[in-house]
Amino acid sequence: MDLKANHSAPILADPTPINKQRLGIHDSLLPCSPGTIFSQGLFLTLPWKKPGVLDDVRSTSWLDAMKSSSPRNRAKNNGIDFSSNDVDVAYRDWMLKYPSALASFEQIANSAKGKRIALFLDYDGTLSPIVNNPDHAFMSNPMRTAVRNVAKYFPTAIISGRSREKVRKFVGLKELYYAGSHGMDIMGPVRPPTDHNTTGTVRSTNEEGKDGNLFQPASEFLPMINEVFVALVEITKDIKGVKVEDNKFCVSVHYRNVDEKSWQTVAQYVQETLKQYPRLRLTHGRMVLEVRPVLKWDKGKAVEFLLESLGLKNCDDVLPIYVGDDRTDEDAFKFLRDSDRGYGILVSSEPKESNAYYSLRDPSEVMKFMKSLVMYKESIP
């Protein structure tokens, strides 16, 4: 098979328009994403753009996105002086729109009355603090205990951009469901799904010998992703601080530890490499460029899939709660908002537009929130 062939999904025309990134607005919050059309099935079809056209503009826009990914630059762009108390004022204003899930816990508990909560948790920046070395993003033991306790009462799933195996190792709890590669690798419960498009689900046994339903909608992309991973490691090897991470169905190119002067080179190298892979696209996370298949599958779809697999999808008595900190989590927030159920909770210590309803400042507040859920459950006679 020619891995690089442009079968059904040509390259993304202009993946990160400059003004959207400056405003820090996620695509899903805008009326439509220019150039993005959903085709039948899982493939995202994107109009073909002649390779080479607008290359400079595109790498400039990626550079701009990379700069705005740094909290200090973002504050500057929003006219906030980092050294003044403007930051606190801006955060307090923002919390009027996205109230603290801790301060609003009673309200959340009221809407949970008579309902079954299903909890979905992102990993990096939600359960573990953001650190410079992605291999050292460990979860604390108190956090692990909090997740274990909450999972005793509510079905709980981790949905991460990392590979499923890696995030499962970091979390280390058998009692959870895990979805890796931004939801493109899900090990759900055995219960056969009914009305969801789950073709490709196979019965599988995980590392602990537990049976599950494995769903990997991007499996045909695996050889291509492996190839691009090797190519990216090679092309970036002389840029100090770059880390290319294999996340199974996607690849992360971290630039957190790269001198800002070399960011443009990183963006250019990644884009140059991707020109040969029109079935892959580039997205942007926290100081990371992420290469992934052109597939209509994201964390929102993963939540929908897991609810279906758990037999909770079409039930009025279910309250899904999704906690996450990154752009990719917005797809899950949007799914909950659009289907008018449950709550998205954005973890952020700075103002950000979001599809979430509530906010938490950092992982320590996420831990308190989970403890509150346990106390709430234990208080019910």
Ligand SMILES: O=P(O)(O)OC[C@H]1O[C@H](O[C@H]2O[C@H](CO)[C@@H](O)[C@H](O)[C@H]2O)[C@H](O)[C@@H](O)[C@@H]1O
């Ligand atoms: O969906 P998530 O579980 O939040 O995964 C998203 C990415 O998280 C990791 O990168 C981020 O965290 C690192 C460790 O704190 C940090 O160094 C990096 O700058 C962040 O982008 C992970 O390494 C990526 O592969 C995930 O895609």
